[in-house]
Amino acid sequence: MASSVAECGVGVLFNPALADFVADHTQHLDYLSVIPDRFWRDHGLGADPRFEDTSAGEAALARAAQRLPIVLHGIGLSICSADVFDREYLSQLERWRARYDCQWVSEHLSFSRIGAGHETNAGIALPVPFDRSIIDMLRPRIEAARSILGCPFLLENNVSYFTFPGEDLTEPQFLNELARSAGCSLLLDLHNVYTNSRNHGFDAKAFLSELDLARVGEIHVAGGSEMMGFYTDSHTGAVHEAVWELLSFVAPRCANLRGVTFEFHESTWPMLRAEGVLAQLERARSALAAARVA
Amino acid sequence: MTLNPVLAASVLRRGADALAGYTLTAMEQERLVAVVHQRGMSVNCTLARANRFAPIADAFPLTCSLLKPWLRPLLDELWSVHRPDNYQFAGEAPAFSWFLQQKLSQGEVKHPYAEEIFRYECAAWALIQTLLSSAAHPAPDRELDKSLTVRFTHDPHVLVPALERDETPPPDLPAGDYLVRLTLRDDVLDVETVEVRG
Numbered sequence: 001m002a003s004s005v006a007e008c009g010v011g012v013l014f015n016p017a018l019a020d021f022v023a024d025h026t027q028h029l030d031y032l033s034v035i036p037d038r039f040w041r042d043h044g045l046g047a048d049p050r051f052e053d054t055s056a057g058e059a060a061l062a063r064a065a066q067r068l069p070i071v072l073h074g075i076g077l078s079i080c081s082a083d084v085f086d087r088e089y090l091s092q093l094e095r096w097r098a099r100y101d102c103q104w105v106s107e108h109l110s111f112s113r114i115g116a117g118h119e120t121n122a123g124i125a126l127p128v129p130f131d132r133s134i135i136d137m138l139r140p141r142i143e144a145a146r147s148i149l150g151c152p153f154l155l156e157n158n159v160s161y162f163t164f165p166g167e168d169l170t171e172p173q174f175l176n177e178l179a180r181s182a183g184c185s186l187l188l189d190l191h192n193v194y195t196n197s198r199n200h201g202f203d204a205k206a207f208l209s210e211l212d213l214a215r216v217g218e219i220h221v222a223g224g225s226e227m228m229g230f231y232t233d234s235h236t237g238a239v240h241e242a243v244w245e246l247l248s249f250v251a252p253r254c255a256n257l258r259g260v261t262f263e264f265h266e267s268t269w270p271m272l273r274a275e276g277v278l279a280q281l282e283r284a285r286s287a288l289a290a291a292r293v294a
Numbered sequence: 295m296t297l298n299p300v301l302a303a304s305v306l307r308r309g310a311d312a313l314a315g316y317t318l319t320a321m322e323q324e325r326l327v328a329v330v331h332q333r334g335m336s337v338n339c340t341l342a343r344a345n346r347f348a349p350i351a352d353a354f355p356l357t358c359s360l361l362k363p364w365l366r367p368l369l370d371e372l373w374s375v376h377r378p379d380n381y382q383f384a385g386e387a388p389a390f391s392w393f394l395q396q397k398l399s400q401g402e403v404k405h406p407y408a409e410e411i412f413r414y415e416c417a418a419w420a421l422i423q424t425l426l427s428s429a430a431h432p433a434p435d436r437e438l439d440k441s442l443t444v445r446f447t448h449d450p451h452v453l454v455p456a457l458e459r460d461e462t463p464p465p466d467l468p469a470g471d472y473l474v475r476l477t478l479r480d481d482v483l484d485v486e487t488v489e490v491r492g
Contacts, residue, residue, distance in 0.1 A: 038382070042380060054426065075381050076381050120297065121380055122296045123378055123381055123383050124296060126338075161334030161335070161337040162332040162334035162338065163329075164325045164328070164329065166325070227337065228336060228337050230333070230337045
């Protein structure tokens with residue numbers, strides 16, 4: 001796979017609606033991003049066995065893996081949970097990384113699990129304050145993740161519908177400091193940046209200009225929808241036009257970008273169909289081509 | 295607070311006093327109180343509840359449609375005692391099924407068609423779970439049970455299609471005794487009435 005923006009690829013985040021699409025349109029994809037948690041049931045910390053394969057869907061994944069590189073996008077680590085750092089989960093991620101020979105693994109810079117045994121799961125990526133103490137907590141965890149996984153470990157900037165008062169750092173400062181001190185890369189979710197910029201009233205390009213874009217290894221692009229007077233990261237249908245604009249803005253500046261991934265919720269497949277997904281991939285490819293010229 | 299609207303409402307009303315049972319610094323308390331006053335917190339709670347409801351609606355769509363006016367208090371009661379332990383809310387449909395079964399058997403949920411529609415969807419769900427489980431853990435020497443029968447007390451060929459169209463079924467369907475067989479054929483659920491006693 002690609003090692004610089006000049007060779008950066010285009011992929012899609014796999015969901016069940018894409019099983020036939022991936023088989024029929026392999027030539028339009030450079031890689032497939034996969035949420036491995038979709039293929040197992042997690043019985044919780046300390047359970048034996050902790051993880052149980054649950055889905056016949058892995059057959060489709062295995063077929064896709066014969067033709068496309070796979071990268072993992074975990075949703076279950078909850079790396080920002082204060083109580084527990086889940087090495088069992090990381091080991092499971094590593095088993096899957098090895099199974100599909102993945103070149104990188106990403107996770108969310110958030111928490112969803114609470115309680116000393118992580119017995120409650122909010123099922124939503126909850127934000128943490130941009131404080132130095134959070135960086136101090138995360139640094140050894142990220143170093144452990146990098147060591148266990150043995151491949152680049154990327155963390156995704158979060159979407160948040162509220163803000164914490166009195167934070168030590170701005171979000172770009174926090175992401176820069178975290179990536180620098182822990183040696184990780186960033187998965188820059190441009191739709192999350194756009195969503196936050198709309199809901200909290202800041203300039204997305206100014207945010208991106210403050211970010212150390214050399215740390216960005218992968219970019220996510222997506223669409224959203226309105227709810228209760230907010231714009232939400234619902235992954236509805238096609239990529240929002242403003243997000244394409246942000247991609248064109250950052251792509252030439254991301255020297256180590258390896259992939260641009262389109263993500264959508266499977267329930268919105270009828271809005272897209274194969275033609276719609278292909279159009280998103282083509283648009284991403286065009287933005288990368290323009291970035292090479294720029 | 296994302297999962298517990300009662301706690302969120304309490305913090306909104308009483309401020310940091312409502313958080314006295316938690317080991318929090320003054321700064322953490324102050325932040326949580328500030329967060330709960332932001333409109334985005336309502337969005338957060340709504341998204342979490344919608345995500346949590348999705349597997350229930352997926353497994354029991356007709357039951358949920360039928361019980362729409364009572365659904366919110368039912369879910370509030372269930373979720374006040376049952377905590378999700380999985381990011382994808384894998385345990386939510388079984389928990390809802392167990393909870394509604396109790397409510398129906400204790401007569402706390404009363405609807406002329408609720409029991410039979412719920413039985414029907416439980417059977418369909420059980421067949422799908424069996425199929426998924428067999429795909430994940432193949433046992434070639436074991437015959438897969440692909441059929442279940444469900445008893446209806448009203449004509450399922452009127453009741454089910456109406457709910458599938460998201461229409462309120464006629465309130466005065468004549469009572470009867472209908473035995474319906476559900477069969478999974480090539481991943482499609484086939485429904486046939488095998489016995490009718492008027």
